[in-house]
Amino acid sequence: MTAQRDYADLVQRGLSLDLTRGKPSPRQLDLSNDLIKLPTSYRAADGTDGRNYGNLQGLAELRELFAPLVQVPAGQLVVGGNSSLAMMHDTVVHALLTPVPGAARRWVEEPKITFLCPVPGYDRHFTICERFGITMVPVPMNAGGPDMDVVERLVAQDANVKGMWCVPKYSNPSGVTYSDETVRRLAAMTTAAPDFRIFWDNAYAVHHLTDTPAELADLLALSAERGNADRVFVYASTSKVTLAGSGVSFFGSSPANVAWFLHNTSKQSIGPDKINQLRHVEFLRDAAGVGAHMRRHAELIGPKFELVDKVLTERLGGLATWTTPKGGYFVSLEVPHAAEVVAKAKEAGIALTPAGATHPYGQDPDDRTIRIAPTYPDLDELEQAISGLAVCARLVAAEHA
Numbered sequence: 001m002t003a004q005r006d007y008a009d010l011v012q013r014g015l016s017l018d019l020t021r022g023k024p025s026p027r028q029l030d031l032s033n034d035l036i037k038l039p040t041s042y043r044a045a046d047g048t049d050g051r052n053y054g055n056l057q058g059l060a061e062l063r064e065l066f067a068p069l070v071q072v073p074a075g076q077l078v079v080g081g082n083s084s085l086a087m088m089h090d091t092v093v094h095a096l097l098t099p100v101p102g103a104a105r106r107w108v109e110e111p112k113i114t115f116l117c118p119v120p121g122y123d124r125h126f127t128i129c130e131r132f133g134i135t136m137v138p139v140p141m142n143a144g145g146p147d148m149d150v151v152e153r154l155v156a157q158d159a160n161v162k163g164m165w166c167v168p169k170y171s172n173p174s175g176v177t178y179s180d181e182t183v184r185r186l187a188a189m190t191t192a193a194p195d196f197r198i199f200w201d202n203a204y205a206v207h208h209l210t211d212t213p214a215e216l217a218d219l220l221a222l223s224a225e226r227g228n229a230d231r232v233f234v235y236a237s238t239s240k241v242t243l244a245g246s247g248v249s250f251f252g253s254s255p256a257n258v259a260w261f262l263h264n265t266s267k268q269s270i271g272p273d274k275i276n277q278l279r280h281v282e283f284l285r286d287a288a289g290v291g292a293h294m295r296r297h298a299e300l301i302g303p304k305f306e307l308v309d310k311v312l313t314e315r316l317g318g319l320a321t322w323t324t325p326k327g328g329y330f331v332s333l334e335v336p337h338a339a340e341v342v343a344k345a346k347e348a349g350i351a352l353t354p355a356g357a358t359h360p361y362g363q364d365p366d367d368r369t370i371r372i373a374p375t376y377p378d379l380d381e382l383e384q385a386i387s388g389l390a391v392c393a394r395l396v397a398a399e400h401a
């Protein structure tokens with residue numbers, strides 16, 4: 001049979017390809033090489049010496065640069081180290097150990113804590129919950145974001161529901177951007193827990209692949225308008241703007257939450273790396289500078305997303321469905337018996353994110369979702385990997401026919 005023969009040929013080729021993680025390619029990192037020579041001055045705009053301790057909140061000029069991009073007033077933005085994931089992790093730890101504004105007690109004293117997890121979602125959010133014994137409840141994603149009927153019901157009926165993970169723009173992995181209606185409902189919904197928080201991980205805020213960027217409504221402002229000012233924790237970073245290992249990250253929230261956050265982080269650190277912050281201000285300059293830089297990324301990775309779509313259309317049309325994202329870092333492939341497809345690919349030397357990773361506890365009840373991360377390999381390797389993946393999917397389909 002052709003499917004078996006194609007698979008045997010694939011294995012024969014002894015490939016070693018990796019589509020697992022959404023990493024920028026070396027050419028993308030090259031776009032930010034000038035950062036390494038900066039800053040030209042270690043003086044911040046307010047005259048302070050960036051080399052020294054201090055300024056826990058981060059440089060005002062960097063906060064002002066990013067404020068409009070992440071939809072948080074500069075005064076309510078905190079600059080962190082290179083990882084926004086670390087800020088998310090630490091926010092959960094802070095909430096466990098120090099009551100968030102509005103909480104009756106520390107989360108660690110709660111009999112049970114539940115977070116809502118739109119699926120498919122980002123595995124590292126789920127890992128944070130697993131680490132701290134937080135129960136995860138999956139919520140299906142629709143074209144405009146999480147199913148809000150389900151979300152509204154769950155947050156209204158259960159005071160244990162303390163949190164919800166959201167990747168609101170070019171979501172990981174579905175590419176979905178939350179609709180205005182979804183954002184409005186998140187801002188306005190009634191929650192049984194007074195200390196409920198939305199972890200608004202806007203990791204792909206400026207990561208457009210087209211000339212018509214997705215627009216995201218301003219959850220922080222809308223929540224404040226609806227009397228729920230403290231509901232939202234916003235996160236973002238330059239991991240996929242400048243250097244994934246040496247960028248800057250952001251936390252933004254209401255004034256009360258920011259005071260709570262800084263109170264807690266003041267026990268952790270005497271101040272962040274302001275030289276890196278200065279470097280980013282000099283390099284990116286302003287919102288237009290970020291836009292121009294992101295267009296250069298899109299020129300490099302846009303063709304990779306087009307290639308994935310082309311190969312899947314040619315090789316898997318009719319057997320699978322997949323997303324054609326307008327931004328972000330991932331394609332979400334829906335194919336029957338996903339776990340078997342991933343296992344066959346592994347045997348053929350093509351590493352994919354484990355099937356199920358897009359769901360809490362690694363359990364995709366439909367065994368359908370495979371996350372494809374096309375940015376790191378070059379075009380030739382990507383073509384081989386996606387064609388190989390299609391061979392595996394065809395083999396598995398033939399075996400179940």
Ligand code: PMP
Nearest residue numbers: 083084085122167172203237239
């Ligand atoms: N959030 C999402 C949704 C991501 O996809 C990623 C990177 N894969 C991160 C956070 C990690 O961000 P950082 O590098 O700032 O820790």
